[in-house]
Amino acid sequence: MAKLEELKSHLRKGSIYKRDELQKWSKSIDRHLSELTGEGTLKKVGPGLYHFPKKNAFGFEPPADELLIRKFLDDSSFLLTSFNSFNALGLGTTQMYNKQIVYNHLRSGDIRLGNKLFSFRKRSAFPDKPTKEFLVVDLINNLESLAEDQPKVLEKALKKATSMDQRSLEYAGEKYGTPRTRRLLATL
Incomplete structure (x- = not known):
């Protein structure tokens, strides 16, 4: 004792x-x-x-998500985001998702921490904080996972991309985009 x-x-x-x-x-x-x-x-x-x-x-009090992920990964290099972030782009996405995405350098897979489900995705690069340009790139990267009218969302995302800072968008596309996303953005 x-x-x-x-x-x-x-x-x-x-x-x-x-x-x-x-x-x-x-x-x-x-x-x-x-x-x-x-x-x-x-x-x-x-x-x-x-x-x-x-x-x-x-x-x-439940543990803070950032603290929980930092301890789980034993690393502070990660980006915690959600498909809900796409709703702020004004593209007509309205779905609410209960899974959070954790871009990191160490792990992949869906893991329950506390009472939440986190989708860990191993990436070589991700920003410290999501920018609008990153969110557009991330939306196109994850288009097939969205519970929305995907062709319509893609059309609106590409239209939105034409009005963004092209240098920042090009950087985000090259750094964070999948080959398919980079090809789509190159047509602009």
Whole structure:
């Protein structure tokens, strides 16, 4: 019991821990994690990830998405976005999507972290923050995944692209576009 209390003394509310991090304070980490999750001190939020939630007036706060992804990847180089971002382009897209996209250099696949589903996509390049030009390129890259009238959305996206800063659009297309997207943008 003293070892469990010692492990608890190293935990900070609101923090996310990897199993390996906690192992340095426990020789029986699996048993201790089982006890801590059983009593509600820690919540398992992903493969080998545990959250020590803060409590507020409404209950326990879930971990911030960025913090959760940073800890899961052990890397701060990623872009968290969603197909919902395309709605801001004014192209007539109105669907709401519950999956978030994580462009990163390390992992691919759909992974549930906390109570959310994240689609990790391994890419060689992505911006720090999405620009309108990046969003147009990303929309065209992901056109087949949209629950919209795809030919109409593509037509509107290409029309929108003609009114954008062509140098920035060309850069975004070359850096982030698929070969198909680059060919479509080259026709403008």
